Amino acid sequence: MKITDFRVCTVGTGTGVPRVKRRSPATLVKINRHLLLFDTGPGTLRALEEAGRSFRDIDYIFYTHFHPDHLSDLVPFLFVAHSPDYGRKKPVEIWGARGLAKIYHKYVEIFGHWVELSPSELSIKEIDSRQINNFEVPFGKLITYPMYHTSRSVGYRIEIDDVPYLAITGDTEYGENVLKLARNVKILVAECSFPDPKEPRGHLTPSRVGRIAREANCKHLVLTHMYPECDKVNLFEQVRKEFDGRITVGRDLMWIVF
Ligand SMILES: [Zn+2]
Ligand SMILES: [Zn+2]
Incomplete structure (x- = not known):
């Protein structure tokens, strides 16, 4: 596949803690005409507008796990997608670990048909988060790895013509699967x-993420999902002790073009 446009937008680089400067988790990826959204934390639909895109443009949503700070704008997405005047005109695929369909059906149970999309508008793809999976997708190859955060945490890797382009960890700690992912x-x-x-369980720190980027031989490391403490130190310097490659401390709505 000839790549004419490959870019990443760190739409939200924060967590579930409300901040002025860091929105909740969401990462946008554009590969040619395909628009992929990873996680939909609270406020993501509005943040997409700020990024110059719309919920109407999204072709795929991928969930890294089901914590509310990564998931919760799914309800507003379904609701507005359904709107006859303001809604979507094309189908969306929503991917996540097993249990995703159940979550969707629970939302329909709670909010009724207002959040229900027809099978021609929505398809849900569940991933076995206990194993490595390979999927052929219209934008290349998608490989998923179990991450170390919850029992249903998935990391996503995109390869195009056997070239490894992008890996998105979601929430995780250091481990063998993250190295394979990256x-x-x-x-x-x-x-x-x-x-x-700090040595948190189920999460990464600059030294750990720097070690991953070094051991996995990554070219460019982009940091996201920062709790408020992160903005009181120089994260770049902390990562630099472990990793010689390119480092970007993510900011909201930042575009990175390949
Ligand atoms: Zn989480
Ligand atoms: Zn999180």
Whole structure:
């Protein structure tokens, strides 16, 4: 596949903690004409407008896991998608670990047909989050890995013509699967929840994420998912101790073009 346009937007680089400067988790990826959205934290639909895109343009939503700070704008998405005047005109595929269809059906149970899309408008793809999976998709190859956060946490890797382009960790801690996920990618979008010397369970810190980027031989590391403590230190310097490649401390609505 000839790539004419490949770009990533760190729409929201924060967490579930409300901040002026850091929106809740969402990452947008554009590969040629395909628009992919990873996670929909609270406020993502509005943040997409700020990024110059719309919920109407999204072709795929991928969930890294089902914590509310990553999931919760799914309800407003379904609601507005359904609107006859303001809604969507094309189908959407929503991917996530097993249990995603159940979550959707629960929403329909709670909010009624207002959030229900027809099978021609919505397809739900469930991933077995306990194993590595390979999918052939219209924008290349999508490989998923179990991450170390919840039992249903998924990391996503995109390869095009066997070239590893992008990996998105979602929430995770250090481990073998993260190294496989990130192996040789051009861009690793990785969570970096807390600064060093904290040693959190289920999350990464600058030294850990730097170690991953080094060991996995990534070209460009982009940090996201920062709790407020992260903005009190120099994350770049902390990562630099471990990783010699390109480092970007993510900011909201930042576009990275390949
Ligand atoms: Zn989480
Ligand atoms: Zn999170």
